Amino acid sequence: MTGGRTLLTGATGYLGGYALHGLLQRGEPVLALVRARDDAEARARLWTALDLHLPRDTAAAARWLGDRLASGQLAVARGDLRQPGLGLDPAALEDVTSVLHVAASLNRRSEKVCLDVNLRGGLEVVLVARALLERGRLRRYTHVSTVAVAGRRQAEVVGEDEAASFERSDFDPYARTKKFAEHLSARLLPGASVVIARPSIVLGDSRFPETTQFDMVQAFVRLAQSPALPFDPAARLDIVPADFVAEALVRLHLAERPRHRIYHLAAGTASPTFREVTDAMARARGRRGPVYLPRLGAPVAAALGTLSRGRSTVARLAALLDVFWPYLAWDVVFDNRRVTDETGLVPARFPDYCPGLFRFAVDGGFRYPHRPAPTAALEPQAVVV
Numbered sequence: 165m166t167g168g169r170t171l172l173t174g175a176t177g178y179l180g181g182y183a184l185h186g187l188l189q190r191g192e193p194v195l196a197l198v199r200a201r202d203d204a205e206a207r208a209r210l211w212t213a214l215d216l217h218l219p220r221d222t223a224a225a226a227r228w229l230g231d232r233l234a235s236g237q238l239a240v241a242r243g244d245l246r247q248p249g250l251g252l253d254p255a256a257l258e259d260v261t262s263v264l265h266v267a268a269s270l271n272r273r274s275e276k277v278c279l280d281v282n283l284r285g286g287l288e289v290v291l292v293a294r295a296l297l298e299r300g301r302l303r304r305y306t307h308v309s310t311v312a313v314a315g316r317r318q319a320e321v322v323g324e325d326e327a328a329s330f331e332r333s334d335f336d337p338y339a340r341t342k343k344f345a346e347h348l349s350a351r352l353l354p355g356a357s358v359v360i361a362r363p364s365i366v367l368g369d370s371r372f373p374e375t376t377q378f379d380m381v382q383a384f385v386r387l388a389q390s391p392a393l394p395f396d397p398a399a400r401l402d403i404v405p406a407d408f409v410a411e412a413l414v415r416l417h418l419a420e421r422p423r424h425r426i427y428h429l430a431a432g433t434a435s436p437t438f439r440e441v442t443d444a445m446a447r448a449r450g451r452r453g454p455v456y457l458p459r460l461g462a463p464v465a466a467a468l469g470t471l472s473r474g475r476s477t478v479a480r481l482a483a484l485l486d487v488f489w490p491y492l493a494w495d496v497v498f499d500n501r502r503v504t505d506e507t508g509l510v511p512a513r514f515p516d517y518c519p520g521l522f523r524f525a526v527d528g529g530f531r532y533p534h535r536p537a538p539t540a541a542l543e544p545q546a547v548v549v
């Protein structure tokens with residue numbers, strides 16, 4: 165235990181749910197910032213975010229969360245990144261000594277939304293941390309960024325310190341705003357203990373087939389189902405499981421003295437090739453992997469906008485590819501030696517665990533079968549036996 169409370173943003177999201185579970189499992193007190201109309205809705209939203217991680221027995225799961233709410237280990241604050249001071253009563257931050265900022269918009273198509281959430285909202289989070297710093301109460305500010313800040317590159321292994329550069333063009337508004345959000349924390353929190361954690365492509369969990377995030381999974385499933393792909397089969401794909409990302413994130417956030425300021429939560433040079441990934445996914449269906457036609461890469465990339473119009477299977481695949489193309493075609497991996505050396509954690513390889521994820525996603529129609537929140541058990545004073 166670190167002695168203070170962690171203000172966690174993004175707890176209702178995919179990685180935020182992992183981080184919340186990881187912190188609570190370790191006995192850490194958490195103040196979760198949640199968008200909701202009332203407290204009951206906020207608690208129900210946290211139940212949904214934790215559903216993937218809680219025991220399958222619903223009574224035991226309700227007890228797990230209900231106990232943490234009743235004991236105060238988990239406090240919930242309704243707010244919004246885009247409101248001044250996150251829309252929080254300053255008294256809610258009384259025992260907060262660290263901030264784990266996970267929330268973001270991943271809407272790669274909307275500059276407006278990315279600007280609003282990742283920059284306007286990111287600034288508010290940094291200002292809250294800065295107020296704690298000025299009162300001598302900020303133990304750590306951990307910012308979840310992305311390897312996408314590395315911008316346009318081709319066939320490289322990228323180290324942490326040379327990744328983000330304003331000399332380089334970005335793929336999309338998401339990457340651009342995440343890069344500037346890193347810059348905000350560097351400039352506005354001088355002297356603070358800041359950790360920037362940059363996950364690469366996060367897909368599934370190496371311990372079980374289930375996931376609650378499907379966008380990228382859907383893109384890979386469609387790719388593996390395609391008879392031909394316009395990519396280089398030897399291009400590497402830096403993919404990591406969410407369990408690795410979350411464990412590393414929580415350990416770095418709680419570490420007394422992290423050795424570095426920036427960490428790539430990535431697969432690094434052990435990243436699989438495109439062919440390894442699609443062959444493993446195809447094998448899960450008892451099929452052969454796609455044929456690769458790398459020469460078609462440039463014309464297909466140029467035509468994606470047009471191809472994605474309409475509702476045909478080709479149009480749906482083109483729309484997914486249009487968003488994720490840069491991350492699929494760049495053959496860029498991210499040096500992960502800082503995190504592996506410091507934590508001893510090594511990410512499982514995607515081809516080794518993707519067949520289960522593939523079957524779960526396809527069989528379930530790309531949806532997670534969430535259990536309804538047992539609202540009575542999650543009442544603040546509930547004593548669950």
Ligand SMILES: NC(=O)c1ccc[n+]([C@@H]2O[C@H](COP(=O)([O-])OP(=O)(O)OC[C@H]3O[C@@H](n4cnc5c(N)ncnc54)[C@H](OP(=O)(O)O)[C@@H]3O)[C@@H](O)[C@H]2O)c1
Binds near residue numbers: 244
């Ligand atoms: N998933 C990946 O593959 C990946 C890879 C690299 C980096 N990352 C980074 O990891 C972080 C989490 O990503 P994720 O995949 O977990 O995203 P996610 O599932 O979309 O979750 C986003 C979270 O941000 C919250 N949020 C958005 N706008 C907000 C606002 N105005 N006020 C308060 N909260 C707001 C959402 O709250 P609501 O539930 O209320 O919308 C949700 O809890 C992000 O910083 C992302 O850049 C993710």
